[in-house]
Amino acid sequence: MxxxxxxxxxxxxxxxxxxxxxxxxxxxxxxxxxxxxxxxxxxxxxxxxxxxxxxxxxxxxxxxxxxxxxxxxxxxxxFYQMQRMDRYREVLAQMLAAGTAYQCYSSPEEVEAMRERMRAAGEKPRYDGTWRPEPGKTLPAIPAGRKPVLRFKNPLDGEVTWNDFVKGSITIGNKELDDLVIARPDGTPxxxxxxxxxxxxxxxxxxxxxxxxxxxxxxxxxxxxxxxxxxxxxxxxxxxxxxxxxxxxxxxxxxxxxxxxxxxxxxxxxxxxxxxxxxxxxxxxxxxxxxxxxxxxxxxxxxxxxxxxxxxxxxxxxxxxxxADNERLASLARPRMLDNGAEFDGAPALAVVLGLMKERTNTINELADASMLFFRTPQPDAALLAQHVTDAVKPALAQFAERCQTVEWNKAALAAMIKEVLAANGLKMPQMAMPLRLFLTGQLQTPAIDAVLEIFGRETVVARVAKFL
The missing domain is CATH 3.40.50.620 (HUPs)
Known part of the structure; x- marks a missing residue:
């Protein structure tokens, strides 16, 4: 269309x-x-x-x-259908008066017996029209005390065709459709x-x-x-x-x-x-x-x-x-992080952290879980500390801590300072980055170390490096 x-x-x-x-x-x-x-x-x-x-x-x-x-x-x-019952009953009465609907006194058991006979004969099971009024037809006697259903008087011949705007033209023969019950014995449509x-x-x-x-x-x-x-x-x-x-x-x-x-x-x-x-x-x-x-x-x-x-x-x-806006992400992630024990007091701004972490996560839940490293007290494994905080690295970490007191606190300046400390000590980046990750987050997997340092802030970085050195 x-x-x-x-x-x-x-x-x-x-x-x-x-x-x-x-x-x-x-x-x-x-x-x-x-x-x-x-x-x-x-x-x-x-x-x-x-x-x-x-x-x-x-x-x-x-x-x-x-x-x-x-x-x-x-x-x-x-709109609620149960609030429209008066309207439905009005139309049912009009259809009954017009002869497009009729009262059917066949019991459910009788209707099932009709269908069973048709199945046995290899025909499509359906209501057989016992109570359908037709010219010259004599209807059965009304069973005592039985309330009728109302059936729609479906056309006996011809077809229903519509141009379905998804499936194309669809045709169903009226012989495939029996006289549908349109109201139950209690009158509900x-x-x-x-x-x-x-x-x-x-x-x-x-x-x-x-x-x-x-x-x-x-x-x-x-x-x-x-x-x-x-x-x-x-x-x-x-x-x-x-x-x-x-x-x-x-x-x-x-x-x-x-x-x-x-x-x-x-x-x-x-x-x-x-x-x-x-x-x-x-x-x-x-x-x-x-x-x-x-x-x-x-x-x-x-x-x-x-x-x-x-x-x-x-x-x-x-x-x-x-x-997404980082403040919006923060409002969505915060409840899950609180449930997981996040410590927000004195921590970096949640929206800033999520802005750093959101590139690699597929769901808000993944994002919240990945960001927890900024909002908990680090407890690095002793064996990992022993592995990465070696005698060869300790002097460089001490120099790093000293330079942290005066370096301009942004990602570019921090990256440049780290390179200078590494060069002065003849070290490669992982030798410095791994201990710093452990000191700050308790884990070895984090975003780029300069970005992590920038978000934690000077005071937290200096305190945590001092604690573990």
């Missing part, structure tokens, strides 16, 4: 609140949001909460929190009916959703046609596969969006990554949401399943960490 739609664009994200916001749902929300933003339209959030046994307020909150963390703000809603009426009332122009809904689409189209309603355009997105090529599962994959902030990922990295799991703009791999909005016109959506790749996500997250 590249041409501007003829009618105002209104998209929706309509999760069922039976658990967390999962990655597939987040991608659907992102695409629907970006499509609406591209065309200056409206993005609606709708909570499809008619499954009373599985829907919970906690799940609603989890979905909204996930959307907020990703920054996918809705323009209208959230069922999923496909509610969705069709919601899309009508909310004037949804474009429906983007997972391709597990392809079989629902012809049912919803027929319901909308039966009440004389305009049809939205539909696009069905293939699923996201796990790194092993199988369907993602919470047992082996992080499928809950809110697992990702806990693991140290930035929302812009998740959004950028999800955007590319089923859509492309040329060879662009890294882009802002502003750029995505500019490009996302509904074209270039893939019709094949995408495979999740944690290495690619880590690469993107590293990119966004390197781009």
């Amino acid at each position: 590249t041409n501007a739609p003829a009618k105002p664009v209104r998209t929706r994200f309509a999760p069922s609140p039976t658990g967390y916001l999962h990655l597939g749902g987040a991608r659907t929300a992102l695409y629907s949001w970006a499509f609406a933003r591209h065309f200056g339209g409206t993005f609606v959030l709708r909570i499809e909460d008619t499954d009373l046994e599985r829907s919970t307020p906690e799940a609603v909150q989890a979905i909204i929190e996930g959307m907020e963390w990703l920054g996918l703000g809705h323009d209208e809603g959230p 069922t999923y496909n009916f509610c969705v069709a009426i919601d899309d009508l009332d909310m004037e949804i122009s474009h429906v983007l959703r997972g391709d597990d809904h392809v079989n629902n689409t012809p049912r919803q189209i027929n319901i909308l046609r039966a009440i004389g309603a305009p049809l939205p355009e539909y696009g069905h997105l293939p699923m996201i596969l796990g790194s092993d090529g199988a369907k993602m599962s919470k047992r082996k994959d992080a499928v809950n969006v809110m697992d990702y902030p806990a693991q140290g990922y930035l929302p812009e990295a998740i959004l950028n990554y999800l955007a590319r799991l089923g859509w492309s703009h040329g060879d662009e791999e890294v882009f802002s949401m502003a750029q995505m909005i500019e490009w996302f016109d509904g074209s270039h959506l893939s019709n094949s399943a995408a495979q999740f790749n944690i290495e690619k996500l880590n690469w993107l997250n590293n990119h966004y960490i390197k781009q």
